[in-house]
Amino acid sequence: MSTTAPPAPLLPSNAVDSTGPITAADGTPLQTALSRATRKARIRAFLLVAPLLAFVVLTFVAPIGQMLWRSVSNDSFSANMPALTAWFAENEALGSDGGPEGDGIPGEDAFEALATDLKGARENRTAGIVGTRVNYDLSGTRSLFTKSARQARKLEAPFKAALLDVDEDWGDAELWSVMRSASRTYTGDFYLAALDMQRNVDGEIEAVPENRRIYVPLFVRTLWLSALIAGLCLLLAFPVAHLLARLPLRYSNILMIFVLLPFWTSLLVRTTSWMVMLQSQGVVNDLMVAVGIVGDDGRIQMMYNQAGTIIAMTHILLPFMILPLYSVMKTIPHDYVRAARSLGATPSTAFWRIYFPQTVPGIGAGVLLVFILAVGYYITPALVGGSSGQLISNLIAFHMQKSLNWSLAAALAALLLAGVMLLYWLYDRLIGIDNMKFG
């Protein structure tokens, strides 16, 4: 445009004013017009996803929220022992050195509250619940509660003496410290327990003695075995996926059926068939004895230990590695490797420098998928893992079903979830979630 041009003629009055909001033909602001025009489409889109949204909220967000809630809240003591709970709340300062004698045993008023509550517990039949709760932290105390509750009606002042008469364990300072922490409805103690830590009599956090640590070593074992299983799956799946992607359709379809066959078989059947194969009197050992590789007394123990868990889980999770790898490999045209070869690359250079890097999104997806599935795996380790092949989920199940310590189970599960999310985040930082291809 020439700079010497005369001033532009006046714009027609209805022309767009560059400083004001842009308007549509009828004068409404363009933004309003646009959102009005697209509202219907947006409402329809929302209605279409609404069922899924409701389903996800109901089946995913709610249970996980419930679990997280349970891991920090437990009212089995506070709800059933109201008087003593109130007394603990009022006598905040009474710690280890509390009590008239300074021995950590409170005075008569606390025992009176205890006796009141035991009577209530007798009537409501809740002594067992309270005893179970205290028993989490101090084993052997459940019977103390049930026994004392049975005799609660006969208790008369002075209650301290009367209760100590029923069972002298009531004079244990540790018991009182444990009851105090159990009386708090909201507590982080279950997380402490899940990390092999506890509060001592003084209320300070300390690690539990070496020989009682179970959870942290189990977490470590779970992560390590899962990583190992993911690695083994990758090693086995890569060539298979490559072959699947390269074979003519007619053969690759047959091979794909073999890959998917395990999916169509019950998990239990697959796991038990491994038991048949690998146990010390199983097919593989029999074969090796028959061939003479091992003697009859030297049968290899491949079942009911870590080896069993690793072998069976690698097999069961293999399809989850093959499928993402296959879907990525199928999209890599054969021309890339040909181009590399024509440019002078040996077959192995062409593989490592050209083919392999392009499969990384599939590797990332497969490894992450298998790893996360393995971390939470339950049935297979329970059946074939013996004691050395148990994973953290087996312990979670134990607390859900046997010890009924749901809060501890929830805390363990929450820690597992946090760990997996941390890994996911790390993966995102290192490789990028966008780079992932599941299928």
Added chain:
Amino acid sequence: MSANAAEVSGSANEPMVRFKNVQKSYDGETLVVKDLNVDIARGEFLTMLGPSGSGKTTSLMMLAGFEPATHGEIILNGRPINDVPPHKRGIGMVFQNYALFPHMTVAENLAFPLQVRKMSKSDAAAKVKRALEMVELPEFGDRRPAQLSGGQQQRVAVARALVFEPDLVLMDEPLGALDKQLREQMQYEIKHIHESLGVTVVYVTHDQSEALTMSDRIAVFNDGVIQQLSSPDTLYEKPDNSFVAQFIGENNRLQGVINEVRGDACVVKLDSGDEVLAEQVVPGGTGTRTTLSIRPERIELDPAPGACPVTIDGKIEELIYLGDHIRVRMNVAGTNEFIVKVRNHTGRKPLAAGQQASVGWDPIDCRALDALT
């Protein structure tokens, strides 16, 4: 750089590539390439042209080493290469979909062949830079292939195939994915690179105008057999058979029987009864069925009496105005698909559909080829 370059310096007369009785079958039942015999001279631009499925890519892949020949020998620089793996053949290749490595930048793509040859970093960088300048993309070294337009990717692919200085480059429909305008520009550029570097190029296309503009020689493939191998003008003006005449450019076909042989010429009695003089190409004496082939631009409409040795009467069916010329569709000798191109000049006679008009030509331009079945 390539190892082959030094070996061959003494044998400049011998062909660079020789296909000797090469056959190829994928399934053991049908031959996709049937007895291929071609010599490709050093520095030549040879195009393989043919319809889809005629075996062009297969021949190229055998030369590059990605498909084994079922029978016969392929000789490169005097050495049989049937058992030489592709990476030792030192042949550059441009793929139809370019095959640029998506996880590498343009510069890394170009450096790849140099790296695998263990060239020093600085030498490689200099060569990459020169190659990018050659294809007029000096600024694009840091981009990923996905960030380039189709034409730019194509240039990078050409640069990559040439950067390690092979003396033979294969291109399999490298321009197939580009639009018409870009194709024409790239045809020119590839031809220009070929001339300035002096490399031997074997080029595959099924676009005949591309083949005509670029090549020194064209091998016309059909059904696994080379129908004719000659320079573009010979191919166009002196097709050896009906397939080539039909495949390259437009041509009018008239069916008939040879009535009389007069040296290189012959008199053909058309199925409509007219008798015309033609150049005899198809072997055989009197009574041989033949297809006459005449290019539309070699035909004179309403020639002055005595101006053309051959004239036949016809009728104008349709006129198509094309600016520089007018396509006249006529009914001549029993066919109404007879096309005449009339140059659009000021003095031309007015034409109208339905008008009676005669057509005439020089017998030299009318070739009696094998009869179309």
